[in-house]
Amino acid sequence: MDELLDSASSVERNQIVGVTKFEVVFDSAPGTAIKKIYANGRMQARVVVCISCHDSGGKEFRPTPEILETLKLIEYLGGADLGSPWSVSKEPNKYRHEMSGTGVRVRRDIGEFDDKVVRIERWVSCEQLDEKRIGAAITLPNGRTVKSNNSSPGGSDSYITLEAIAPVQYGHENFRLTKVEEFSGTERSIYRWYLGLYIGGAKLPLTGWFSPGFDSNKGAKIYCNPWRSGTWELPQYIVCLIAEYYHKGIVVFLPKDSVDRSGRVLQNYVIDVNDRPGEVSLVQGFSGWGDRSVPALTDPFAITVLDDFGTGHSFEIVTNPSSFELELK
Incomplete structure (x- = not known):
């Protein structure tokens, strides 16, 4: 779990009734909405989900660890859990995560985000050629599941696009x-x-x-x-x-x-x-x-x-x- 959880505000779990911010982003330059990875089942892209919640009075809180444990990545189109041929991990592996450059993971500055927002990272890979819009979902204490594919007024509408392309093969x-x-x-x-x-x-x-x-x-x-x-x-x-x-x-x-x-x-x-x-x-x-x-x-x-x-x-x-x-x- 993200290290920022240690500093999360103490709030009773049952006080949270909704989501204020629910954004799915990459870890690279702000505004990046699409990335490519090799479809070899090993190369990963870092996906960051930014979440804040609110109580019935509209006061914004950092979500509790219990809520964050319910986080899933989903298919933006349709809302199903992200599954085969895609894989999601909580930890990065040893392979390069960028197509070009040194492969060093450059993290966006925490200061870009409000202190009420928790950032959770997931690492996504794919085993075959595919392109997918990826969103996220969490479940609140009242049992309501909130997904980031809701484009209606007041809903959360956020996703990134990952394209898994053919790996370069060498003889x-x-x-x-x-x-x-x-x-x-x-x-x-x-x-x-x-x-x-x-x-x-x-x-x-x-x-x-x-x-x-x-x-x-x-x-x-x-x-x-x-x-x-x-x-x-x-x-x-x-x-x-x-x-x-x-x-x-x-x-x-x-x-x-x-x-x-x-x-x-x-x-x-x-x-x-x-x-x-x-x-x-x-x-x-x-x-x-x-x-x-x-x-x-x-x-x-x-x-x-x-x-x-x-x-x-x-x-x-x-x-x-x-x-x-x-x-x-």
């Missing part, structure tokens, strides 16, 4: 894999890779990723050739791991021979990841020793990365069987 040719050496030796080597999205030379930050059926809680490994059968060429063991956005480091296990040459043992290395904001971190390890006890995992890794607007872009990460370089397809 794998717009993504760049950058390789950085962690350390390189005859028997074991480790490299860090960074996956970024670049448009016209400028980086569009990535905010996360997912892969169908992949559970990062069970490990970060997306590729492993544990024993290059039929060859004595180095490396014998190749592994690749991917970092979740919250990871600070990834542990890479590489096989080596035991001191008495009786069998394989694993040497672990902790590698820092996510040190380049807006990019996905991967770690690739090589060993001159194979390990037949480790299952092979050599299929392409299907991944969907999310850009700063919350739009998903899907492709595959593969390990070249000859050069062992990571590639996108």
Whole structure:
């Protein structure tokens, strides 16, 4: 609930019989009545509802928290609750909320509003192409529901328009894999890779990723050739791991021979990841020793990365069987 509720005037709930001000606005420049968001189910627009109430004598009050709990966003045309394909949240998510600029949320000055008015914010997203006029509704203590789609004299008539447009999609040719050496030796080597999205030379930050059926809680490994059968060429063991956005480091296990040459043992290395904001971190390890006890995992890794607007872009990460370089397809 909006922080302004803490300073709301104390008033008996049953004293309030009507609404004095009921306005639905955006958070940007005054007078903005229409905005566009991407229809990806993640990008949100901030909608602000401004409300004040009055008692039977016409005295204006700030609405009580109980009244504000009844607030809903509605379809201006018809008055139905705003529903699918639209979603409403009380909290903003991590994605950019503006089509242009830095994406920083610029809030309108509280001083623009009367101190009897409470401002409540809602965050609206859409999963498919659509355009909607959006109003609001609240229920008063007497059971009367007031909606902002009443254009008759004395009624509340206020709405904003949201247009959900097609998200911009980028092919794998717009993504760049950058390789950085962690350390390189005859028997074991480790490299860090960074996956970024670049448009016209400028980086569009990535905010996360997912892969169908992949559970990062069970490990970060997306590729492993544990024993290059039929060859004595180095490396014998190749592994690749991917970092979740919250990871600070990834542990890479590489096989080596035991001191008495009786069998394989694993040497672990902790590698820092996510040190380049807006990019996905991967770690690739090589060993001159194979390990037949480790299952092979050599299929392409299907991944969907999310850009700063919350739009998903899907492709595959593969390990070249000859050069062992990571590639996108």
